[in-house]
Amino acid sequence: MxxxxxxxxxxxxxxxxxxxxxxxxxxxxxxxxxxxxxxxxxxxxxxxxxxxxxxxxxxxxxxxxxxxxxxxxxxxxxxxxxxxxxxxxxxxxxxxxxxxxxxxxxxxxxxxxxxxxxxITTVHMPNYHLIKKHLHQLGRIKLVQCNYSQYSSKYNQLLAGETPNVFNPEFSGGALMDINIYNVHFIMNLFGSPEQVRYQANRHPNGIDTSGVLTFTYNDFIATSVGSKDTSSMNFALIQGEKGFIHVKNGANGCEEVLLHVDNRVISLNAQTNPNRLFYEAEAFQHIIETEDHEQCYGWLEESLSVMKVLEAARKDAGIVFPADPF
Missing domain, CATH: 3.40.50.720 (NAD(P)-binding Rossmann-like Domain)
Incomplete structure (x- = not known):
């Protein structure tokens, strides 16, 4: 390649x-x-x-x-x-x-x-595949929570009156598109498209979202997805079922360690040996290109399109419009 x-x-x-x-x-x-x-x-x-x-x-x-x-x-x-x-x-x-x-x-x-x-790093991580493998042990899923918050080095520039690309509607920026997208992929690759999405955002006067909470309504459970570029936080993902829960340490973008809580036990799951979180996606893309596996590629594209539809619906709900938008 x-x-x-x-x-x-x-x-x-x-x-x-x-x-x-x-x-x-x-x-x-x-x-x-x-x-x-x-x-x-x-x-x-x-x-x-x-x-x-x-x-x-x-x-x-x-x-x-x-x-x-x-x-x-x-x-x-x-x-x-x-x-x-x-x-x-x-x-x-x-x-x-x-x-x-x-x-x-x-x-x-x-x-x-x-x-x-x-x-998108998340869905190619070995630990993410471990989550899929062990998800059934949680029983019926009732709640999913994700938080990826990272105070942006560009936020101070925004506060000082500048408009960095990442906080500029002209460049299709904002917290949802830049950081919360990892949570959206994490949730939707596991559970599919929700029945409804709502997005409540903290917005700069230029209209961009600097942080926000995205709520997914599924048939029998609720998921929340927090993304912030104007504050920092403990980053995590939690999947809560009637028989146990999964805790993903340090957030969905890296899936650094998965803790499976079932039967009064805590089982640490970690299949990732490379500290560069982009390695696994690069490895996957190389394999698909070398084998010309269009079917797998098209499957991933359908997932990405489903995510984009949710991101667009969320922005519409919050009133966030980019100059690039047709609506």
Missing amino acids: NIATIGTGVIVESFLQAIEQLEGASCHAVYSRKEATAKKLADQFDVQTTYTDLTAMLEDPDIEAVYIASPNRLHSEHATAALKNGKHVICEKPFTSNVKELEALIALAKEKQLLLFEA
Whole structure:
């Protein structure tokens, strides 16, 4: 798997560190609008080729797949361009700004017979698979609680009157799309789409959500999903059933350790040996690309589309609209 990257943030560094650990995977090129930032990242990972012209990079025949970690608003544009140039696409969460954009991407990938992935760590974690394996031991599920709160380094800039991308409606930012999305994937990959969603958010005067509580109503249980970029908290996930509960330490995005509480016992479950949480998704994407497993890819795309529909419904409920939205 020969990849190129779009974006030069910390998440790209983590992804490239994961790529370095995969046999048969390498980074061929780095793209940034500025040569200096492209060269800095390329030098850090011994990448030989840099681009400041995106079209030129996407026409490079040595690139098999493109990893996209640009601002949220640009995901759809960059992924569309990559697919039209015959590249597989690994796109950071959130996949797109809205349902319409994602449906168009999926249709294009299928038309081109290319592979398209949302880079969401949670669902590829070995410990997440352990949760699925042991979930039946809890009996009937009654409550699910997730909290992923992390005081953003950009929040002080927002308070000072600046508008960083992550808190800018123009760039499809906000706590729901940036941080709470991990909780949404965690819940929905286990339990499917809810019957109803409600989103209560703390909002900045520019309209963006800086934190909020998302409530899922299922047929016979309730789930709550807290995401915050304006406060910090103990991060966790709890799945509560009539016969026991599962505690996921430090939140849904990393699933660092799973504690199974059943029959008056606490059983620690941990199958994760790699501290880089992006390793497992990178490993999964490489396998799908090398085996050309379109069926598995399309299954994941359906899950991502279901999540995007919930995110969009939640934003509508809270009155959060992006310029990219068709509504």
